[in-house]
Amino acid sequence: MLDGVTQVTHCNRLSPAFRAKFEMFAPLDADESAVLSALFARRVRLEPHAEPVVEGTPSTTVYLVESGWGMRYKLLSDGRRQIVNFVLPGDFVGLRSSLFGIQNQTVETLTATTAAAIPSAQIMDLFRTHPKIAAAVSWSSAREEAMMADHIVRLGRRNAYERMSHLLLELLRRLQAAGLAGDRAFDLPVTQETLGDFLGLSVVHVNRTLRRLREEKLIAQENGRLSLLDIARLEAIADFESPYLDHRMTPPRTQAGLERMQAEAAERPLEVAAS
Amino acid sequence: MLDGVTQVTHCNRLSPAFRAKFEMFAPLDADESAVLSALFARRVRLEPHAEPVVEGTPSTTVYLVESGWGMRYKLLSDGRRQIVNFVLPGDFVGLRSSLFGIQNQTVETLTATTAAAIPSAQIMDLFRTHPKIAAAVSWSSAREEAMMADHIVRLGRRNAYERMSHLLLELLRRLQAAGLAGDRAFDLPVTQETLGDFLGLSVVHVNRTLRRLREEKLIAQENGRLSLLDIARLEAIADFESPYLDHRMTPPRTQAGLERMQAEAAERPLEVAAS
DNA sequence: CGAAATATTGACAATGATCAACTCTTGTGG
């Protein structure tokens, strides 16, 4: 584990990125800020191809990614690889594995990555004592599940052309939400083989699909940067909808819901659900 | 919503199936039993093709399925359908949607179904007051995510023959865990079209794949009952592993983990994570 | 500069989709 960890730093300031993550629902009070700062004091730096979580290996650390790309994948015994999801800044890693022992995926960095490393035991404590933090984590976990459902649809019912378009749009939205993409362009530090292992396609076909999108002036690539030249058309091709990614959908029900239910739901006695 | 709800019953006894679900980690005490009984007092009966959860529609009820099959799916705008997962007895439905407002899937019953209907607001209360219940729900949610990851691999990196084998094995294990399957056979109340929409295949190809499995004496079908005639070989074909489904993997880390972390983690002050 | 990784392209093969019957089962009304 932790291959490629080259540096551990300590810092008592809560980075703006992290703060934003937890203030999704409501501003943090002084106590909450302090707790988070303490929790995030331990930062790790991971090299590309580090494996902070390895399939079949117990893990006791939860990471909150600060910068860098990663991926979660599973291998078949004959070597076929399927990437379950990309890991981007703001994402949690290892929550399920360290809390439930269900570790059947490997997490590997694609680029140099920095992350906060949190002992998993503390996370559960926080769920009880700091509902706002619990809300952020739960939200994150629900969002993850929604992304996986979209991925299932992408793999099951879209062809290569649609899959690629859909993925690029999703990455754009995710990266924008993390402040890492412009209006229509972002850095894509990923090989075509990796894209193939995510989209369930061969490298060759990934290459052809990208070429087609390029020829149709839907995308452009220069260096590692990818531009979506006609987002509306891509969205039509991919049948794309961006519900859970969109920050605007977060507040209404979620804030009203989680905040109310978790934070202020005091020792109210349980009511029997009568019809 | 709730098309097809024909009956609502009340009963104060906690059914054995539900009890088992919540005693996965540790026996329930009297208080917990009482709370659950109250919570589960409201039962609904759903006809086939009822839609307790509809994409894009807010939902305020969480269901815990007692009997019957269902499915969660998404539609593309041109009508293509992808089933994200089957819903079986013991599964929760609508947790994410009612708690987070992220409702982008439709849940539909495949057979007549009975379920406990729980107002979602109460679920969050329970998380705080009854850790054992929270543990069961969280576990369930983590298991769901693990199943979805497996489905992603199935769709992305397995061919039709492997996919079908893998699905049948997974259903066997899930149904066995719910006490609804024998050593190697179970009722499969599902059309080939439904199987296709789950596996990302056309009806025709589902038919051919099943025929092949039949011809190779790997499965047998009579009426709605399906028998796996050579589980070892099917597992080899599908590269099947049954980690999260297996009851035996539940106790060690999970029980020790969740129980300790949630139930007994009192007001212990947060320790700063120093290296 | 040279090796290794990555990208690109063509030729061909294979998996799976589509189309179009046709059969079998199931349920319903007369």
Next chain:
DNA sequence: CCACAAGAGTTGATCATTGTCAATATTTCG
């Protein structure tokens, strides 16, 4: 209880998407 309609299952023929193989650029990096 039968006839019939609708749904589900089955099969062959053909087409399309995507994979595999192999060769050749091109880029990256020590």
